[in-house]
Amino acid sequence: MRGAEAKQVCPEIQLVQVPVARGKADLGVYRSAGSEVVSILSRKGRCERASIDEVYLDLTESAETMLAELPLDRLELISEEALKSHVLGLDVDGDNAGESVRKWFLGSDADHRDKLLACGARIVAELRLQVLEEAEFTCSAGIAHNKMLAKLASGMNKPAQQTVVPFSSVKKLLEPLPIKKMKQLGGKLGTSLQVDLGVNTVGDLLHFSEEKLQEHYGINTGTWLWNIARGISGDEVESRLLPKSHGAGKTFPGPRALKTSASVEKWLNELCEELSERLLSDLEQNKRIAHTLTLHANAYKLNDSESVNKFPSKSCPLRYGTAKIQEDALNLFYAGLREYVGSNNIKTKGNQRHGWAITGLSISASKIVAIPSGTHSITKYFHNQVQTHTSEKQSNDIFTQDAAHLSYSGNGSYLRLHSMCPQINTCEEDTRNKYSMPSLNQDEDQNEVRQGLAHIV
DNA sequence: CATTGCCAGAAA
DNA sequence: TTTCTGGCA
Ligand SMILES: [Mg+2]
Numbered sequence: 109m110r111g112a113e114a115k116q117v118c119p120e121i122q123l124v125q126v127p128v129a130r131g132k133a134d135l136g137v138y139r140s141a142g143s144e145v146v147s148i149l150s151r152k153g154r155c156e157r158a159s160i161d162e163v164y165l166d167l168t169e170s171a172e173t174m175l176a177e178l179p180l181d182r183l184e185l186i187s188e189e190a191l192k193s194h195v196l197g198l199d200v201d202g203d204n205a206g207e208s209v210r211k212w213f214l215g216s217d218a219d220h221r222d223k224l225l226a227c228g229a230r231i232v233a234e235l236r237l238q239v240l241e242e243a244e245f246t247c248s249a250g251i252a253h254n255k256m257l258a259k260l261a262s263g264m265n266k267p268a269q270q271t272v273v274p275f276s277s278v279k280k281l282l283e284p285l286p287i288k289k290m291k292q293l294g295g296k297l298g299t300s301l302q303v304d305l306g307v308n309t310v311g312d313l314l315h316f317s318e319e320k321l322q323e324h325y326g327i328n329t330g331t332w333l334w335n336i337a338r339g340i341s342g343d344e345v346e347s348r349l350l351p352k353s354h355g356a357g358k359t360f361p362g363p364r365a366l367k368t369s370a371s372v373e374k375w376l377n378e379l380c381e382e383l384s385e386r387l388l389s390d391l392e393q394n395k396r397i398a399h400t401l402t403l404h405a406n407a408y409k410l411n412d413s414e415s416v417n418k419f420p421s422k423s424c425p426l427r428y429g430t431a432k433i434q435e436d437a438l439n440l441f442y443a444g445l446r447e448y449v450g451s452n453n454i455k456t457k458g459n460q461r462h463g464w465a466i467t468g469l470s471i472s473a474s475k476i477v478a479i480p481s482g483t484h485s486i487t488k489y490f491h492n493q494v495q496t497h498t499s500e501k502q503s504n505d506i507f508t509q510d511a512a513h514l515s516y517s518g519n520g521s522y523l524r525l526h527s528m529c530p531q532i533n534t535c536e537e538d539t540r541n542k543y544s545m546p547s548l549n550q551d552e553d554q555n556e557v558r559q560g561l562a563h564i565v
Numbered sequence: 566c567a568t569t570g571c572c573a574g575a576a577a
Numbered sequence: 578t579t580t581c582t583g584g585c586a
Contacts, residue, residue, distance in 0.1 A: 295585055
């Protein structure tokens with residue numbers, strides 16, 4: 109329920125709010141917290157940042173080392189925390205009351221794979237304790253022989269618990285499992301399996317040959333399905349602690365949809381400002397630079413309710429400096445808009461209505477690479493870069509040096525090559541609509557004036 | 566619901 | 578190869 113609704117039912121409720129900056133959610137505190145946790149969890153083995161609050165760890169090596177160096181059968185050496193693990197398949201799933209778990213850790217059923225798993229579980233217990241002590245977050249974990257099973261197990265006992273999937277219990281775990289519970293099968297593919305093949309549990313999947321699954325879903329997906337039904341996933345844990353892209357976006361639902369280029373420019377500038385800030389942080393903290401700038405938008409057309417086409421994403425080489433990013437983003441937007449309204453060669457005729465409304469805007473930076481480790485001066489590094497990727501742009505030569513410098517000093521507001529409609533629309537769309545019902549004509553008239561695509565170069 | 570971010574596959 | 582779309586979480 110919504111916060112306001114909850115407050116009526118429960119006036120004492122403490123509602124936690126996501127911070128807002130530049131008129132949008134600011135997830136900075138969560139990103140920081142996530143990074144801190146990653147820095148702890150990455151201590152014992154290869155670590156892949158899977159999301160803002162999840163990682164995969166490949167602890168094979170650490171576990172092998174532990175197995176080689178420690179006697180497994182010494183109960184005193186096994187931490188209380190590790191012994192609190194849930195171990196799937198011990199007895200009849202009657203929540204294994206301590207004794208069987210102890211026994212499993214001590215013997216691990218003589219199976220080398222499960223001995224490794226037991227060591228992995230001990231390492232994970234230690235890591236989770238460190239997260240609790242150093243970052244003051246609890247977390248849950250799954251320990252299994254591959255990513256898919258570990259992810260599945262991590263969700264089985266929450267919060268602040270860990271679950272082990274011994275090799276021998278994989279079948280019994282998967283067989284009755286509703287297909288939609290599997291990662292990647294929670295959406296359309298899962299629905300298709302249910303509707304088109306009558307597959308409701310992972311066990312049902314076992315009845316289909318790899319070839320049959322490939323017929324329905326293609327070579328790769330077919331093979332993938334055949335494998336995951338058997339608990340097989342060759343998916344490697346990538347060694348990556350940092351995100352591969354940064355983005356800033358905002359949605360403008362219903363009456364908040366943006367209908368003037370001034371408002372689009374305003375919001376795009378806000379989003380670009382945030383992105384630019386985060387890119388500089390990444391540069392300072394991680395010595396990485398992004399190479400591609402991409403704009404996504406969602407839109408609908410005012411007149412035809414059956415607007416079939418989607419607003420196309422557009423990307424271009426990324427130039428550092430807030431003003432550069434803002435300028436490039438706006439150009440990308442208009443490139444997309446021109447396509448969207450279908451005025452490619454058709455010069456916007458005087459009477460032609462291109463009534464559009466933007467319901468979502470997002471700008472992102474990708475192709476992020478570490479600068480060569482020997483690079484001492486980032487400024488000089490940029491000097492060498494700017495020449496290479498301004499290819500399609502006109503002659504901003506005199507600015508490129510400044511731009512490189514800018515990105516370092518973090519000040520770029522004065523750089524404005526582009527002559528846009530200069531006015532900032534202080535009149536919020538939704539505010540405006542409170543006062544005047546969206547008389548289509550009126551809005552379109554505003555579009556006519558302000559949406560002119562004249563500045564597209 | 567909103568704001569991310571990853572990836573596979575198709576298109577350019 | 579890069580760009581763009583769509584799916585997924
Ligand atoms: Mg998560």
